[in-house]
Amino acid sequence: MRFDFQEKRREKMKYLFLLGRNIELSVAEIKSFFERDKTSYKIISKIKNSILIETDKNLKGIVEKLGGAISMGEVIAEGNFEKLSKELDKLNLYSGKSNKLNYVVFDFHGKHFTDILLYLKNRFREEKLKATEKKLTGNVKLQSGEIVPNVISNRVNEQYFVFEDNFGRIIETCDYEKIEKRDMEKPVRREALSISPRLAKILINFSGIKEGETLLDPFCGIGTILQEALLKNMKVIGIDKDKSAIRDAGTNLEWFGFKTSDYKLINEDSSKAKIQNADAIATEPDLGELQKKFPSLEKARQVVSGFEGLIIKVINNLKKNVKGKIVFTTPLINTGKNKIECDFKKIASETGLRIAEGFPINEFREDSIVGRSIVVMKR
Structure with a gap:
């Protein structure tokens, strides 16, 4: 039996934020938001235009309250590839009704990125889904001048990410x-x-x-x-x-x-x-x-x-x-x-x-x- 990943919440949750073009401003806003609500949190790591945060609070609905966040994702499995894949085997990764799935995978120094891409491809094939991995064709130019990839197609059903040894799913995106x-x-x-x-x-x-x-x-x-x-x-x-x-x-x-x-x-x-x-x-x-x-x-x-x-x-x-x-x-x-x-x-x-x-x-x-x-x- 597989569980929806939202049913398997842990005491401490890890969330990924995809940030806007001014990283310093976006991070400062998130910190201010947490401090106002007296939310305990720990910044685990910052990579490109993303930040990984650990907290014991459910952050559902936060993206629409922020001005500097593009999306938020939730970590659903972590560890080496063997441990990570065993965790994913227990979870539903796609909850849509259509048999056709277009998905993207963000790579933030993913330690097992290639292995995870292959896992997803095989997994969706086993589930008899017509799944296609789409490339990140959009770009965001950061205030620093760095160019980072982004999703621009509205034909993408699911967005996943690999952040170091964490795997997760984007669950909220700003409705620009x-x-x-x-x-x-x-x-x-x-x-x-x-x-x-x-x-x-x-x-x-x-x-x-x-x-x-x-x-x-x-x-x-x-x-x-x-x-x-x-x-x-x-x-x-x-x-x-x-x-x-x-x-x-x-x-x-x-x-x-x-x-x-x-x-x-x-x-x-x-x-x-x-x-x-x-x-x-x-x-x-x-x-x-x-x-x-x-x-x-x-x-x-x-x-x-x-x-x-x-x-x-x-x-x-x-x-x-x-x-x-x-x-x-x-x-x-x-x-x-x-x-x-x-x-x-x-x-x-x-x-x-x-x-x-x-x-x-x-x-x-x-x-x-x-x-x-x-x-x-x-x-």
Whole structure:
């Protein structure tokens, strides 16, 4: 008798995360998510754009809550090939109803990768499945410049992986089409100036805020961070000095059908606005005007200096009414020769806060002129 692998859970489970293009950012988000929920975990290993984690918590449903994870898989067998194959003999590896199976196998320094490929081929043949191993024809270019393989075909029924001496199955994948459709269909969009839902989720997770708590976005724009927090069953306060942005944020939040009692929109300057208590801040301020060519060193420093002055004023105005972390992005400007960033020690010194360990984390594309640094500050 063979068992579904989900029925044979162990006390400690191992999970594989396939990460987005910015590995450092994705790993930091996962750590923040676990720390918020007080989940005990151990990072076993990191290979390419993957990370293997051991925990005693069932992580089902986590991928849709993260912004930096492509997929999550569960280890179902481990050890040398003899031990691993005996374990797999007891498990159902395909639960689909169709007799036709297309599958892929990720290789993360798999110690028995070739043997496992042959095992799967023979196993599916014995089960009289018309099984075909598909190659990983897609690619993800990491922020580091490294190219790693990825699945792009929707004709793949199952995804397996070999990570060192662990074998597992991908059980959750981010539904990018659903997220993009949701973002494209909302009434008001400002593509050039709007933060992505993916990055909004990451900033919210860095804030450590929980369901039912209140998140403040002092540069809310048309409300992307607000909408993602509300979708996580949080309450929000949005501030923006642009009257049309506040109006558009209201239009978008109304379109989503959120309760008006769960959000408050304020048309004011965040360096002067008065608010009731919030549990954390997550925001992307204006990172400066769009650049069509590399700015001079002097111009880049001017933009960064102006930003420093603004964010210091805003933090000093709001911090007394914010219990927890303050998460924000800052401009990272490419002059063609150098990347100019904010003076984070100055921001910390003049606000009386400290920068969390591991931050700032840079987020940029190789062809971009203005990227961002992501900062987490706390008392």
